[in-house]
Amino acid sequence: DSGVTQTPKHLITATGQRVTLRCSPRSGDLSVYWYQQSLDQGLQFLIQYYNGEERAKGNILERFSAQQFPDLHSELNLSSLELGDSALYFCASSVTGTVNSPLHFGNGTRLTVT
Amino acid sequence: GNSVTQMEGPVTLSEEAFLTINCTYTATGYPSLFWYVQYPGEGLQLLLKATKADDKGSNKGFEATYRKETTSFHLEKGSVQVSDSAVYFCALADNYGQNFVFGPGTRLSVLP
Numbered sequence: 074d075s076g077v078t079q080t081p082k083h084l085i086t087a088t089g090q091r092v093t094l095r096c097s098p099r100s101g102d103l104s105v106y107w108y109q110q111s112l113d114q115g116l117q118f119l120i121q122y123y124n125g126e127e128r129a130k131g132n133i134l135e136r137f138s139a140q141q142f143p144d145l146h147s148e149l150n151l152s153s154l155e156l157g158d159s160a161l162y163f164c165a166s167s168v169t170g171t172v173n174s175p176l177h178f179g180n181g182t183r184l185t186v187t
Numbered sequence: 188g189n190s191v192t193q194m195e196g197p198v199t200l201s202e203e204a205f206l207t208i209n210c211t212y213t214a215t216g217y218p219s220l221f222w223y224v225q226y227p228g229e230g231l232q233l234l235l236k237a238t239k240a241d242d243k244g245s246n247k248g249f250e251a252t253y254r255k256e257t258t259s260f261h262l263e264k265g266s267v268q269v270s271d272s273a274v275y276f277c278a279l280a281d282n283y284g285q286n287f288v289f290g291p292g293t294r295l296s297v298l299p
Binding site: 106116129131165172173175176178180181 | 218219221223228229230231232233236238276280281286287288289290291292
């Protein structure tokens, strides 16, 4: 058990809808990362937060947004969903959010857009 | 930009066989290198890491050596077990950016 909790585990929704994925980091970890894993694109970095502030942004679409709250949990919001957004979405956390602090991953949220 | 290339899978081996999964990288500066493993239905777990040239990371019988001259970080294990069946990801993190870059993953199947 990595200590990172993601909810829900599975989500099925229709095109055009909006969903929110939630992540609780390991106790003591200040940084949260979001990744998208799909069969054809592999593991793609979306965005990173550190202690409530955005620290780095990767290949995140404008339809997607995220935030980290004062209690350090994070939410990833996906809107105007398309079939191609179907994927596994992973949250990871680390203590410092730097290269010296390895990532600890949750078990992911599987999103299916129909 | 930074990138990681891994050998394509799937790799299928018999139990007790020797394993090598190749990984090469492109990065500026002096990145840290990692191997993560993903078991079915789970998130990625850190397997081992190396933070500077010639460092050897090791864990659970797996080893990888940071070779700056060949920009490689190949994963090896002398005798694989069925329980090693998983997807293995090579990754790097540079000292300037804050995000980790992952390779495409290599699926390993070990047959009894």
